[in-house]
Amino acid sequence: MPADRYAVGIDLGGSKLRGGLLSESGQLAGRLEMQTEAWKGPAGVLANLKRVLSQLLDSTDRSRVTGIGIAAAGMIHPKTHAVVYAPNLEWRDVPLRDEIESAFGLPTYVENDVRAAAWGEYRFGAGRGVQSLIAVFVGTGVGSGAVMDGLLLRGFTNAAGEIGHTQVVMDGLPCPCGQRGCVEAYASGSGFVRRLQSALATGTVTSLGEDTGREPARLTAALVARAAETGDPFARELWQDAERYLGMALANYVTLLNPELLVLGGGVMTTVPALAESLARQVRDRTTVVSREVRVVRAGLGDSAGIFGAADRVWAQG
Numbered sequence: 001m002p003a004d005r006y007a008v009g010i011d012l013g014g015s016k017l018r019g020g021l022l023s024e025s026g027q028l029a030g031r032l033e034m035q036t037e038a039w040k041g042p043a044g045v046l047a048n049l050k051r052v053l054s055q056l057l058d059s060t061d062r063s064r065v066t067g068i069g070i071a072a073a074g075m076i077h078p079k080t081h082a083v084v085y086a087p088n089l090e091w092r093d094v095p096l097r098d099e100i101e102s103a104f105g106l107p108t109y110v111e112n113d114v115r116a117a118a119w120g121e122y123r124f125g126a127g128r129g130v131q132s133l134i135a136v137f138v139g140t141g142v143g144s145g146a147v148m149d150g151l152l153l154r155g156f157t158n159a160a161g162e163i164g165h166t167q168v169v170m171d172g173l174p175c176p177c178g179q180r181g182c183v184e185a186y187a188s189g190s191g192f193v194r195r196l197q198s199a200l201a202t203g204t205v206t207s208l209g210e211d212t213g214r215e216p217a218r219l220t221a222a223l224v225a226r227a228a229e230t231g232d233p234f235a236r237e238l239w240q241d242a243e244r245y246l247g248m249a250l251a252n253y254v255t256l257l258n259p260e261l262l263v264l265g266g267g268v269m270t271t272v273p274a275l276a277e278s279l280a281r282q283v284r285d286r287t288t289v290v291s292r293e294v295r296v297v298r299a300g301l302g303d304s305a306g307i308f309g310a311a312d313r314v315w316a317q318g
Contacts, residue, residue: 008056009311010070011113014038014088014140014209018142018303019052021060022311027125028304030059042094048277050103050196057104067107068100069310071116078158081110082187087176088140107311113306115161117299118145119152119261119316120244120309124298125293137248137266138275142206146257152316158212163253164188168245193219193239199234206234221268225275243275247282254294255287265299273298 004023012016013036020031031236038043043185049070057065074086081097084091100108111119118135127133127147136144142164146153153160165177172181173195185191196216200209207227212218224242227235241297254262262283263274287294301308 004064006060006065007311007314008053008065008068009307009309010049010068011116011306011310012036012050012070012072012089013046013306014073014086015280016303017045017048017052018307019056020307020311021056021065022308023297024315028055028105028308030057031304031307036089038089042089042091045089046094046099049100053100053104060162060215065106067109068097069312069314070100070102070108070110071113071166071306071310072096072110073113076110076112078154079276080103083106097138108312109310109317111310111313112145112158112161113199114143115145115152115154116313117265117301117305118147118161118263119313120301120307121265122147122152123312124308125305126263126297127261130260132257133261133263134253135255135263135265136253136260137299138188138246138269139267140264141187142184142188142246144253146259148257152313159297159304162180163249166249166252180300183245183249186266187249189219189221189244192221192224192242193217196239197292204234208235209233220271221275222271225272243278246275247279247286250279251283251286254283254291258291259294262294262296264296265305269298272282 006021007021009022017036018033021029072083073088075084077084083091083094083096085092097110100188121127121135125292132148134146144161144163165182167181168183169181173185174180175182175185196219211223224235224238228239269276284292
């Protein structure tokens with residue numbers, strides 16, 4: 001039996017840089033993780049990335065490595081695979097594919113991190129065996145990817161799936177994307193933090209001030225959910241908004257694409273499982289009769305989804 005070939009998968013996020021070797025049989029080996037150190041700028045992050053890649057490639061026979069796939073947070077150019085804009089990395093127009101291909105001499109493919117994670121769930125996680133799914137990840141932000149009839153949806157400018165920046169409140173809260181009323185402003189870790197900052201600055205009384213030591217950056221979804229359950233009015237408003245607007249957006253998404261599976265993942269879903277249960281109920285209540293056959297499940301690959309998805313895109317595209 002011939003030996004397995006491998007692809008390197010990298011998940012390049014704003015805080016963590018994760019990598020691994022994925023065999024064609026779907027086994028993940030040689031997993032590494034380090035801090036991205038985004039504060040060092042593109043040159044420093046690229047040096048860290050190359051260090052991880054070198055260690056992974058040195059751990060196996062390079063002749064068996066087909067290529068490198070990178071899941072990068074941000075907007076990816078559909079042809080050059082450059083990172084056009086990545087706010088979490090503070091990158092603009094960084095030629096990521098060219099840098100890595102030049103350094104390692106291997107075909108390199110760059111995919112948006114959330115779409116790569118959706119592909120990972122489709123191929124190796126909760127979506128194995130289905131032909132269509134939507135995967136939505138709620139954490140610091142809200143992102144998603146969709147696979148329809150076995151194809152990853154990218155859109156004309158490689159920006160399909162930006163559910164976090166669909167608008168659910170007319171003239172609502174400002175979002176860092178420049179619009180107002182986006183889902184992410186109401187149903188994400190960063191949205192919770194911004195709303196607590198504003199509340200404390202205007203003298204709103206809430207137990208979340210004490211829970212965070214009056215440092216809003218320490219706020220978590222679990223703290224919001226717990227305070228809401230104990231009757232804190234401000235926390236209850238935050239949590240009800242998150243459930244309502246995220247449920248609305250997901251139901252619309254399911255209505256438009258009619259997937260077989262809706263996969264829910266991300267840090268907020270992990271720390272507050274009741275949110276996933278509430279969203280599943282809302283999707284079925286709000287979508288069309290024929291779309292209610294959608295199955296709603298939790299993501300299966302955890303923080304390795306981006307590695308799996310990025311590596312497998314090497315074979316999907318190469």
